Amino acid sequence: xxxxTQAQTEISVVEKxxxxxxxxxxxxxxxxxxxxxxxxxxxxxxxxxxxxxxxEQNEISGRYSWNFxxxxxxxxxxxxxxxxxxxxxxxxAYYGLTGGGNKLTFGTGTQLKxxx
Amino acid sequence: SAVIxxxxxxxxxxxxxxxxxxxxxxxxxxxxxxxxQQPGQSLTLIATANQGSEATYESGFVIDKFPISRPNLTFxxxxxxxxxxxxSSIYLCSVEDRVGTEAFFGQGTRLTVV
Numbered sequence: 001x002x003x004x005t006q007a008q009t010e011i012s013v014v015e016k017x018x019x020x021x022x023x024x025x026x027x028x029x030x031x032x033x034x035x036x037x038x039x040x041x042x043x044x045x046x047x048x049x050x051x052x053x054x055x056e057q058n059e060i061s062g063r064y065s066w067n068f069x070x071x072x073x074x075x076x077x078x079x080x081x082x083x084x085x086x087x088x089x090x091x092x093a094y095y096g097l098t099g100g101g102n103k104l105t106f107g108t109g110t111q112l113k114x115x116x
Numbered sequence: 117s118a119v120i121x122x123x124x125x126x127x128x129x130x131x132x133x134x135x136x137x138x139x140x141x142x143x144x145x146x147x148x149x150x151x152x153q154q155p156g157q158s159l160t161l162i163a164t165a166n167q168g169s170e171a172t173y174e175s176g177f178v179i180d181k182f183p184i185s186r187p188n189l190t191f192x193x194x195x196x197x198x199x200x201x202x203x204s205s206i207y208l209c210s211v212e213d214r215v216g217t218e219a220f221f222g223q224g225t226r227l228t229v230v
Binding site: 006 | 149
């Protein structure tokens, strides 16, 4: 069965620090997608990125960057120069096409607190 | 991207009663899903809402407790029946237009059962 592990339950940083949120997944699927979502205190889930299993290129979007390493089954998320508005719970999620049941499997989330 | 409107945004309910949550999408979508997020926890899929047929429930969730309707491609409801304090959670509706595309979420319904 597919599994998504976010080992970091909570991270606290000071504003302007860089922070990396880890995500490791387990699968036997050959085709799958990985996602990151942000959940601010208001509760809604905000889509950040989707990456398919055949595309290992790293991606950068402003202060956000993602590192997908298929060899280590990891899809880590880095926020550069963190800001207070980045404080939220971040979820990594997996979607398998070959055996994943066509549904999102979420990690347990990482609570990020950015302080002044 | 799809815009999802979920109602109510929050409610406080008495145990033993039922609450129906609505999810309206601004465009036709193939897949609609209902998730539960218990306090401090991750999201757990309750069921896939199928248009014109019975919902497909995940292990641990049953139709009697969480009846779901999906009369068309833009609307679905989830009812939480005979509520107990353990049902206090955020309930989220999500949609995806094609398999593997990003799943868009409603703003959630924060339910407290007293």
